[in-house]
Amino acid sequence: MILVAISVFTILAFVCFIYINNKAASLILTLISVLGLIISSYFGVINWKNHYGLEKYTEATSKQVYSVSPSKQLQMILYQPIGTKNNKQVYIYKASANAKKTSTTQATSTTTNKLKSTTGNTRIVTKTVRWRYKSGAAKFWFGLTGENHKFVKRTNYIYVNKNWVTLTVAQSKALSKQMKSKTYQAKLKAEAKAFVTKQVTAAMTKNPTMSSAEQAKVTKQATAQFQAQAVQKLIASLK
Known part of the structure; x- marks a missing residue:
């Protein structure tokens, strides 16, 4: 509506100044129209610049x-x-x-x-x-x-x-490259074997009668633990 008001007051100021023959009436109405134009333009500007009326x-x-x-x-x-x-x-x-x-x-x-x-x-x-x-x-x-x-x-x-x-992204690429390295994979395989063997041996020392199924469970848990530690260690080396 403020844009409509600006347009209307602009037109009224022009019409009153040009087409009203009575000079006194023309002057008064033109001044009123210009004042309305100034006020409406002011509020339009502060709405656009300072977000007046908004939250x-x-x-x-x-x-x-x-x-x-x-x-x-x-x-x-x-x-x-x-x-x-x-x-x-x-x-x-x-x-x-x-x-x-x-x-x-x-x-x-x-x-x-x-x-x-x-x-x-x-x-x-x-x-x-x-x-x-x-x-x-x-x-x-x-x-x-x-x-x-x-x-x-x-x-x-x-x-x-x-x-x-x-x-x-750079660390991710370096991590992927390192994990695909044959040298790293060979080293990891050897370390994993030693870690799992140590864990299984420790478990069997505590329980000499451990069944094959229980040994397999310990092996699986030790393997998962080693993999998690290896990844964390590799990631730490990249940071």
Whole structure:
């Protein structure tokens, strides 16, 4: 409505100044029209510049995210530093367990990502701040300015399960390269064999009558424990 008022007062000022023959009436009506134009323009400007008649509100959404790693034993979310100072990051994840492509958080100056630890599912809680009209009167006057629900800023709270790994893209590539190395695999195999043998021997020392099934269970647990430790050790070497 404020845009309509500006247009109407502009036309009235022109009509009153040009087409009214009575000079006194023309002057008075023109001044009133110009005053109306100035006032309506003022409120239009402060609505556009200072968001007069508007207030901020926050919307919150939450979504579970999934690991980018093909290995079920290594749950992972990645991030890529951006900007000349690397003071912002874009986080990389999968939107579903079966997703073939990865998704990312928004790479904009109005988006902030905050990493948090959790014991629950890894998820992203997004809080978006927008403008809206304070009242029905504000909506009436400024409804055509396009400021309602205008985006202000976004904050992504990324809750990462404590058992997950958070790496940069470069670290992820280095990790993959190292794990595929034949030298590393041979070393890992030898260390794994020694670790598992030690664990099984210790278990059998405590229980000499241990059955084959129990030995197999200890072997499986020791293998999983070694793999987890090996991955954590390798990841620590990359940071």
